Amino acid sequence: MPKKHTLMIISSILMMLLMGTVYAYSVFRYHIEDLYQISTLTSGFPYMTSLFFYAFSMMVTGRHLKPTRLRGFVFYGTLLIILGYFLSGIATHIGMLVFSYGVLIGTGVGMVYGVPIYMVQKLYPKRSGLMTGIILLGFGMSPLITAPLTSALIEWTSIRQTFFILGVVFLVLQLPLSYIFILKERTTFKQEPVEQRFKEKLKPFKRIYALFVIATLVGLMMIGLTYQVGVRYYGLNETHVTIALSFFAILNGLARPLFGKLMDNQGFKFSGILSVSLIVVASVIGLINRGSTFFLFGISFGLYWFNLGAWLAIVPATIKEFYGIQQYAKKYGLMFTGYGVGAILGTLASGYILDMLGETSYIYGFILALMVVSAILLSQMPKKIKRSI
Structure with a gap:
């Protein structure tokens, strides 16, 4: 495996691990209800909105993914996630949180999520299933690490400060990783095989x-x-x-x-x-x-x-x-x-x-x-x- 490919795989796993934090919403939920004095049903709106825009942005960006555009999608998607966490930290009502956590973070995660998966289809055509599974392992197992860490941060500081800290983590760790993602089109990919x-x-x-x-x-x-x-x-x-x-x-x-x-x-x-x-x-x-x-x-x-x-x-x-x-x-x-x-x-x-x-x-x-x-x-x-x- 070329060194550059290995770096992209490791970076993909790390990004998936970070973005999987979105599944730790249940850790925030109790504190959100207490902060805004809202019902359990209402407190679920930011998470449901996030899942919707996560899937929706995957559809929209998927139509425009190309080897030379991977870096841009990761970069701008990560910026949306960072902005979403920062705005969540200053949200004064649940409607604003629905926008910041739901729309912005959900859209950002959807934009970035599709890039590593698209990448392995190109780089590992004969082992794409296995390599996709390895990358997604980070997203699936993220709550094991991020949920207890997030819970500890809330107890140590506050839910608002925790949102800010998560924004800084994405700024420091994931944003620089976006520069690794770029592929050169190969002639073997330009021909669509058959049937x-x-x-x-x-x-x-x-x-x-x-x-x-x-x-x-x-x-x-x-x-x-x-x-x-x-x-x-x-x-x-x-x-x-x-x-x-x-x-x-x-x-x-x-x-x-x-x-x-x-x-x-x-x-x-x-x-x-x-x-x-x-x-x-x-x-x-x-x-x-x-x-x-x-x-x-x-x-x-x-x-x-x-x-x-x-x-x-x-x-x-x-x-x-x-x-x-x-x-x-x-x-x-x-x-x-x-x-x-x-x-x-x-x-x-x-x-x-x-x-x-x-x-x-x-x-x-x-x-x-x-x-x-x-x-x-x-x-x-x-x-x-x-x-x-």
Whole structure:
């Protein structure tokens, strides 16, 4: 591996680790409610807005990603993140925080996030799945490091000062890293390899998109419900559930390189079927267990966390598998809007089910029904397409 490539990979992992701080919002949430004297529902708006703009900016910037523009996207995206944290530190009401944390930071993260993933498709055409998974490992496991550090900073200073400190961290660490990202176009990437007629006839994008929406809907929904289900509905020990969250985060991170490698070797259909099967197992365990034992709770929710990480590695490799390098940036940006759609639908569905029916069994039944839909969609997908790059 060339020295410059190694530096870009290490830089990508570090940036993902830093940006994964956005998933530590639950650490801020209690303090935000106290600071602005708002409800739990209202305090969730900045996070939901951030997820939406994260996915939306991925779609917009994905259409314009080119080897010579990588540095610019990382630089300007990081500036938005820095500005977002600084403004969050002086926000006087929740509406301003929705704009600073939600719109600015979400947009900035989306702009930067797509760059390392696009980069590995170019530099490692035969191992892009594995390399994408390794880079995304940093994003998935970030809360293990950033959540406790952020919590300590809030206790040591204040939530406003913590936002300022995070802005300085991005200014000092991530902004300089933007100068590493630039690629020179290679002639081997200018030619779009084939099976164009086959792909046009098949038109797999809508099916892949639907599968991604379902996967993120289930994953984000269950991740958001983990603590609530474990403590409130199952009556499990709060400390044990909190410790389990760290274990689940590790599983979420490890799934990314594991399924990235699986994508390289077996392709989309096999990887998708395996993931759907694991989600079915998790749901059946949930129906059987219903809080009777902590061990089964851990297996069930651990599998949900694991499979969200899996799909975040499956999708970028799948786009390259079906559409090639030339269409990658545009297609992946559009595909990632499914993440935002899944987040919104998952939140609405789980809230409705639990508020109206008050029983977790209906959640598991809902997921199993979605897995039937996923199985049907997967059955209509072709086997792995063999490519020369």
